[in-house]
Amino acid sequence: MPNITYINGKYLNYEDSKIHVNDRGYHFGDAVYEVIVFNKNIFYDFDGHIQRLFKSLKSLEIKFSLSSSSLKIIINNLIRLNKAIIGSVYIQVSRGVAERNHSFHGLNIEPILTIILTKKSNIQNDLNGVKAITLNDNRWSRPDIKTTQLLPNVLAKTLANKNNAYESIFIDNEGYVTEGSSSNIWVLNKENQLITRNLDGKILSGITRNSISLFAKKNNITVVEKKFTQIELYNAKEVFLTSASSFIMPIVKIDDQNINQGLVGNISLELRKLYFDNFKHS
8 A cells, every 4th residue: 555645745654644624625625636547657648637637726716836747747756655556646636724714715825735646456457347326416516627525426426336336327307317426428329329428517528538539539439429318328239437547347237227238348348448558559
């Protein structure tokens, strides 16, 4: 397990890594984050994740002075200090420390940057497909900003685990799929169109989602970004999720409905291979 973290200019042992009781990330979830997976000298979608981090910071009006290149130097140092080979990097930036007050108007405080590592033994395990459940989307109206306000997602993921499932899939009030508790959702329909919800502000613009869309189009797979219903989800030829930590994960059962007779589909496997091959040769 990694035992060194980074907090605002200091590399610290875990037992010495502390945040202030008045950190606004702690009080209000007034913070943004990103997760980037690494394997030896390969970062998966590093630039995309950092660009989205800056976009989230701008959306919340958090002033942050470090550049992408500076962040990469810090991250590489942290990986070296922890002697990590394969794992994930968690980056969090909170607005900073201030007396507890809902409004941040007029605050002139320094953001708090925290970076921690999680080691992994393998990132390309054999895939048998996973189960998912559906539930009503009860999150706030700006899931397109990657903030640490994740309680609805935490409850949804926990509910999935209690039902021996890997993921929960949110359904909006009109019966359309939005996204998973920590993932984007894709379906392959009977016309062999690969469909994922469009970026209408109701989902996060997943970095892995963006890469998979690009790789699919380059390999003559039709990609359509639009809303699709829960019924279309159940009737799909294939369903899979994408995320930074799961990459592409085939879903073979949703609620009590088998997808593709409970078997992992070829498109899911092909796109997963394309994703890893792209970074292997980059």
